[in-house]
Amino acid sequence: MLPSDTARREAFTALFSQMSPRLFRTALGLLGNPHDAADALQEAGLKAYRHFDKLHDADAGGAWLTRIVIHACYDQGRHRSRTTPIGLDVEREEAGALPAETDWELVQALQELPEEQRTTVVLRFFQDLTIPQIASVMAVPDGTVKSRLHTALCRMRSLLAANRKEGVR
């Protein structure tokens, strides 16, 4: 093996290991359950390594990996079975396997949003990115990010308020 291969693999390992918790949270927010999120993370990791040569700016590594994870999640979401339960249903089915502190009602509400709005919310709150950083990752203007976030949060607020009312009844 060439020394450059070793160096490349070490650089990738460092970046991926460091970013993986944030990437997993992002995947969980986008997909709604930890199993699919772990699969998407794995898929994204392998894909990222295959294309690691294309990453020339080391500082952009985080955004680059995030973009790959987002696309892996989109693919995963499209290919997974329509009958696969997400969020609250998963919690009910496998209560022992999931941590009690995860706000599954919120994660479930996220799944009700269109893909782009959900991604915007997840990047803002699960990755704690700023509006310009989200704009850079999603390759859209800042105004589009704000508009998507506004629409998404309005919808989530309504959904959660409706859930609360149903719970009271």
Added chain:
Amino acid sequence: MKPHAIGSSCQRVQAVLDEALATGLLSLPPELAAHAERCSRCGPEVKETEQLLSRLRGAAAGISLGPVPHAVDAVLAQISSQSAPRALILNEQPKVKRVRTRWILGQVAAVAAVLLITVGGLGFVILKLNEAVSGVKPGDVLAKLAAPFRYSDQAQVEKGK
């Protein structure tokens, strides 16, 4: 109190809430917070928005990272068994690559065939039209067109002189 009167505190609260929903940050000035506490319309909206933003901020911290080490180990194990990224490409997706290459070659061949047929057909039509108008046979036209190629060795000899 009339809710949402023009220029009212309600309207200012709405503007702050809109900004909060667009940025994810809610910062209500004290006078508007006091208004929201009294207002039957603004109060619940402010409360719901605060709760939503607070839950969203807390949600990431509440997610268990249990599956992460396993996923990372699986990726690192797979890449360390390969010598280079190129090896992963070759080993993991040969069928897709081959099928894609074959598909592209097929498309190119189809386009080339269509072009050839079109040019040939057009050439034939033009030669026939020319024959009808000027009486020159297609064979003569082709012979004239081919003349530079046929006598190209002679042209080189003359240039040499």
